[in-house]
Each structure stands twice: as structure tokens, then as C-alpha cells.
Amino acid sequence: MSESGHSQPGMYGPGRRRRRRREREIGPTGQNLSGPGRERDYMPRERECWEGTEESAGPMLQKTPIILAKPPAERPKSSQTAVPTNAPMEKPIVLIKSREEGKPAPPTDGAIPTTGITVKAEKEGQRPTQPVYQIQNRGMAATAPSSNVDPVIGQAKLLPPEKMKHSIKLVDDQMTWCDSAMEYLLDQTDMLVVGIIGLQGTGKSTIMSLLSANAPEEDQRCYVFRPQSQEIKERGGNQSIGIDFFITQERVIFLDTQPILSPSILDHLINNDRKLPPEYSLPHTYVEMQSLQMAAFLYTVCHVVIVVQDWFTDLSLYRFLQTAEMLKPSTPSTSHDSSGSAGPDEGTEYYPHIVFLQNRAKREDFCPRNLKKMHTVVDKLMMHSHLKYKGSLSMLDCKVFPGLSRGYLETEVNLFLLPGMDSDGDDSLIRAGSATSPLFALLPGYRGHPTFTSLIGKLRSQILSMPRSQLSHTILTEKNWFHYAARIWDGVKKSSALSEYSRLLS
Known part of the structure; x- marks a missing residue:
């Protein structure tokens, strides 16, 4: 059977299976692996290490x-393994x-x-x-999610405040409050508010631009507060309308106002037949009340108020300042009275620092004798005022008059003299000996005062270093000041004292 190619009996039958089972039990060398105590000798090494770990825990953990x-x-999908949740x-x-x-x-x-x-x-x-x-x-x-998020602390970084390129309206030509300035304000309390008032054509907008963001050598068309153009000067008009707002990166708020007692505004009302509010019957009464409202508003919301005049001096201007002080609304109490009329005692009323700026001063105004007379006149005119017109600014500290001591001015007020801007480039001034000796012709002309650029820099440093008194009974942030100023403006327009004064003028 085997010789003919057929398989022998037992090659693939039950006998073959029994022999294989026997080899597994006794091993390839004939050792008995199926008896008791022999399983551990043939156990895989991985299982031995695992069981040894369970028996002796501690440093043998593998x-x-x-x-x-x-x-x-x-994690990448290829490296993730399914882990049962239970x-x-x-x-x-x-x-x-x-x-x-x-x-x-x-x-x-x-x-x-x-x-x-x-x-x-x-x-x-x-x-x-x-x-x-x-x-x-x-x-x-x-x-x-955003480039402004720090991956280490997971918080948004502090962004720098947005820089203003030009001024915006705080009060428009209709004497209405505007909210566009809110987006430039921050929640911080270190701020200074500077306002300015003056008659028409005295250079208010130019001075505020130079104090805030511009330099005298720049083009005036790029100033943040737009000054009068040549066309407006020729027809006797005014450039500023209402109240303009600008805030610097140093968190100084500048408020530029339209001219007080402006003849061009009165002429515009009369010639264009503009309808007056019902509480005013005469155009000149309306113009005067507008000026008083803005002055009373600045007295309440500003740390510093600059009064600009281009000649010394106008007695009607001081009368106007004292009238605005009389009609100034009381400092609102913590009860948030919207009318602004209810307030604490007079002793706790807020009054700003006031600076008298003599713009376009002449050479003789810088004479020490004339300077002393000017201080005496201002002191006598403001002696009954509660405004802080003394002790906040001094020209003697600017070293403008090197030979004068602090005791020379017995009654020193906040008065600053500023020459004309065109005096820096004026070469037609008198030169000593220029007609006879060519040597003196090479020297600059004697002006009798420092240059305009030097003095505007000294004025700016003194304005920014003035004390920042608390405006209300609570500490205000920039945004809180904006809401506070809006309440004050609304209270000024609805003030019973101003309404009664308007009735007396009519």
C-alpha cells in the first residue's frame, strides 16, 4: 500500500495527534513539563516580570x-488608541x-x-x-484663537489706546452733546482736563494745537484744532463752533470752544434768520447765554481753564468771567442729581485753576516794570473770585527774567506772556550797529524776549504739571468723566439760575 504511493496508517490519523500532544507535555528533550511545579520554568519572561511586580511593589515597578x-x-488619529470608558x-x-x-x-x-x-x-x-x-x-x-492672547497666561494683552489724528465734536453747532469721544477714553483716573475760552480771533485753536500735539514749524492745516483760514479772517468769521475734543497719548484732554461774545455768530443769526429757542427773544441775548453756558461748563469739568486775550486788558472780559462763576452749577452730590442744582455746602465747591494768557505780546510787555503792573491789575480785578488764579503758574520759574527774584512780584498771578509766532522768523528787527559795522549784522536781532518756540514749550510744561484736583466727590475715570460732563452740560442748559439771568437780560 505504501509502495503504491498511498499514505501509511497512522501518519495523519489519531496516532500522529497523540505523538504531538506527548511532545508538548514532555518537551523536545524529553523533560516532563506537565507535572506539578514545572509551569513556572516554561513561563514567558513578560508574565514573570508582571507577576513579580505584583508580588514586590515599590522600586521594582516596571x-x-x-x-x-x-x-x-x-493627538493624530493614527496614534490614538481605543480606550474603553468603563x-x-x-x-x-x-x-x-x-x-x-x-x-x-x-x-x-x-x-x-x-x-x-x-x-x-x-x-x-x-x-x-x-x-x-x-x-x-x-x-x-x-x-x-487670536494674536492678542498670550498662550502662557491665557489672557488678552493690553492694547495701546487709539491715537487721535484730529479733534472731534463734543458739543455741536446746535449745542447738542455728542457721544463720539467715548471710544477714545479708558478706565483710568490719571488724566488732566484743560479748557480754553477767549474772544474771537485771539488764537485759541492755534494755542491748543501747540499745547496738545503740534509744533510751531508744522503746517497749520495739519493742526488738530483747525485755526482760522485766510478767507475766514478776511470776512471776519469764526472757525470753531461748539466745543471740540482732543485727547493725547499722555491722557490729557483738551477742550477748544467757540469764541465768547462773538460778533460773527450774532451776525450769522441775524442775517440768516435762524430760529431762536423759545426761551430767548433777542439774538444778542442768545449769544451771550451760549457763552456763559460754555464758561460755566468749563469751570465745572476742567482742571485748568486758559483765558486768552491778545491785548491788555478788556474789563468786560473779567466781568464775563465773574458772571460765569456766579452762574456755575454746584458740584453734584453722590445722589446723582441730573439737574446739577443740588449740591453740598459752598465750602466744598469745586473751582478750577485759571491761567491768563497774553497772546501776541509786544516787546514792551516783557519789561519787568510793565509785567509787575499787569500782575497787580489782574490781582485787583480777581480778588473776590473763588477761582484759583494764584500760585499755579509763574513766568519767573521759566527763567525768562534771569535778573528777577521771586520777591519782585508781590502779587504774582497765573499770567503768561506769549509773543507772536511770526517773531521767530522776523529778520527786520533793529540790530545794534548794523548800518555801520558788518560784524553786528551777522548777529540775530534783539527781540527783548525769548523766542515763541521756547516760550510755548515752557507754557506747555507748566500747564501739564499743574495740580489735578478732584472734580467731584468721587474719583472719576476718563469714561466716568465723560458721563459726568454730559450730566453737567444737560444741567447747565436746564439751569434755573441761567434762565433767570436770561430773563433779566431781556
């Missing part, structure tokens, strides 16, 4: 910890920050690491929570 360098949602977790999960270059690997022998590692034992049936270190992961920088 189980590989689960290391999560990224949260599960950010699988019991007998050992703690070690969450380790991604290893940095040049640093040793964190320990895994049971010691608690000091930095970059979070060890947390989870209860049975719970999934591991998101580790705290994830905000420090380098891989999250590409998935940051």
Missing part, C-alpha cells in the same frame, strides 16, 4: 506609564509636559516631580481630566 503630551482631541484604572496616570531640549527626563519611580508633571489618581470608571499644563504646550500656539 509598568510603562501612560504619557500624554497633548490632549486627546489634538475600564478600571488601578494605577495612577502620569501626565508629563513635553520634554525640553537639554533637560533630563522626569522620574517615573514613584517620586513626585517638581515641575512640568501632574500626578493624579483617577477613580474607577472616570476618564482622565484635561491637565493644567496644556496652556504651556508649544503645539497650541498654532491653534490660538
Whole structure:
């Protein structure tokens, strides 16, 4: 049968299977592996290490910890493994920050690491929570929601305040409050508010531009407060209407106003037949009340009020200042009275610092004798005023008069002299000996005072260094000041004292 090619009996039958089972039991060398106590000799090494770990816990721990360098949602799909949600977790999960270059690997022998590692034992049936270190992961920088968010602290960075390029309206030509300035204000209390008033054509807008953001050598068409153009000067008009607002990067708020008692505004009302408000019957009464409202408003919301005049002096201007002080609304109490009429006692009333600026001063005005007379006149005119017109500004501190001491001016007021802007480039001044000697012709002409650029810089430094008194009974931020000023303007327009004064004028 075998010779004819057929298989022999037992080659693939039951006998063959019995011989294979026998070899598995006795082993290839004939040793008996099926007896008692022999299973451990043939056990795989991995199982032996695992059982040895269970028998002797401690430093012999060889189980590989689960290391999560990224949260599960950010891991690649190929590296993610299915983990049953109800699988019991007998050992703690070690969450380790991604290893940095040049640093040793964190320990895994049971010691608690000091930095970059979070060890947390989870209860049975719970999934591991998101580790705290994830905000420090380098891989999250590409998935940051915005460039303004710091990946280390997870907070938005402080952005610089928006820089203004030109002034905007705070009060328009209809004497209506505007809210466009709110977007430029911050929630901080370190601010200074400077306002200015003056007659028509005295240079208010030019001075405010030079104090805030511009230099004398710049083109006047680029000033933040637009000055009068040549066409407006020729027809005797006014450039500023209402109240203009500008805030610098140093958080100084400048308020430029339309001219007080302006003849051009009165002429515009009469010639254009503009309808007056019902409480005013005459155009000149309406113009005067507008001026008083703006002056009373500046007295309440400004730290410094600059009064500009281009010749010394107009007695009607001081009478106007005292009238506005009389009609000034009381400082609102903490009860937030919208009318602004209810306030504390007179002793706690707020009054700003007032500065008298003599613009386009002549050479003889800088004479020490004339300067002393001017201080005496202003002091006598303002002696009954509650406005702070003394002790806030001094020309003697600017070293304009090097030979004069502080005791020379017995009654020094906040008076500052400013020459004309065109005096810096005027070469037609008298030069000593210029007609006879060519040597003196090379020297600059004697002006009798410092240059306009030098004096405007000294004025700016003194204005910005003035005391910043508290405007109300509570400390105001920039945004709170804006709402406070809106309440004051509304209270000024509805003031019973101003209405009664208007009735007396009619």
C-alpha cells in the first residue's frame, strides 16, 4: 500500500495527534513539563516580570506609564488608541509636559516631580481630566484663537489706546452733546482736563494745537484744532463752533470752544434768520447765554481753564468771567442729581485753576516794570473770585527774567506772556550797529524776549504739571468723566439760575 504511493496508517490519523500532544507535555528533550511545579520554568519572561511586580511593589515597578503630551482631541488619529470608558484604572496616570531640549527626563519611580508633571489618581470608571499644563504646550500656539492672547497666561494683552489724528465734536453747532469721544477714553483716573475760552480771533485753536500735539514749524492745516483760514479772517468769521475734543497719548484732554461774545455768530443769526429757542427773544441775548453756558461748563469739568486775550486788558472780559462763576452749577452730590442744582455746602465747591494768557505780546510787555503792573491789575480785578488764579503758574520759574527774584512780584498771578509766532522768523528787527559795522549784522536781532518756540514749550510744561484736583466727590475715570460732563452740560442748559439771568437780560 505504501509502495503504491498511498499514505501509511497512522501518519495523519489519531496516532500522529497523540505523538504531538506527548511532545508538548514532555518537551523536545524529553523533560516532563506537565507535572506539578514545572509551569513556572516554561513561563514567558513578560508574565514573570508582571507577576513579580505584583508580588514586590515599590522600586521594582516596571509598568510603562501612560504619557500624554497633548490632549486627546489634538493627538493624530493614527496614534490614538481605543480606550474603553468603563475600564478600571488601578494605577495612577502620569501626565508629563513635553520634554525640553537639554533637560533630563522626569522620574517615573514613584517620586513626585517638581515641575512640568501632574500626578493624579483617577477613580474607577472616570476618564482622565484635561491637565493644567496644556496652556504651556508649544503645539497650541498654532491653534490660538487670536494674536492678542498670550498662550502662557491665557489672557488678552493690553492694547495701546487709539491715537487721535484730529479733534472731534463734543458739543455741536446746535449745542447738542455728542457721544463720539467715548471710544477714545479708558478706565483710568490719571488724566488732566484743560479748557480754553477767549474772544474771537485771539488764537485759541492755534494755542491748543501747540499745547496738545503740534509744533510751531508744522503746517497749520495739519493742526488738530483747525485755526482760522485766510478767507475766514478776511470776512471776519469764526472757525470753531461748539466745543471740540482732543485727547493725547499722555491722557490729557483738551477742550477748544467757540469764541465768547462773538460778533460773527450774532451776525450769522441775524442775517440768516435762524430760529431762536423759545426761551430767548433777542439774538444778542442768545449769544451771550451760549457763552456763559460754555464758561460755566468749563469751570465745572476742567482742571485748568486758559483765558486768552491778545491785548491788555478788556474789563468786560473779567466781568464775563465773574458772571460765569456766579452762574456755575454746584458740584453734584453722590445722589446723582441730573439737574446739577443740588449740591453740598459752598465750602466744598469745586473751582478750577485759571491761567491768563497774553497772546501776541509786544516787546514792551516783557519789561519787568510793565509785567509787575499787569500782575497787580489782574490781582485787583480777581480778588473776590473763588477761582484759583494764584500760585499755579509763574513766568519767573521759566527763567525768562534771569535778573528777577521771586520777591519782585508781590502779587504774582497765573499770567503768561506769549509773543507772536511770526517773531521767530522776523529778520527786520533793529540790530545794534548794523548800518555801520558788518560784524553786528551777522548777529540775530534783539527781540527783548525769548523766542515763541521756547516760550510755548515752557507754557506747555507748566500747564501739564499743574495740580489735578478732584472734580467731584468721587474719583472719576476718563469714561466716568465723560458721563459726568454730559450730566453737567444737560444741567447747565436746564439751569434755573441761567434762565433767570436770561430773563433779566431781556
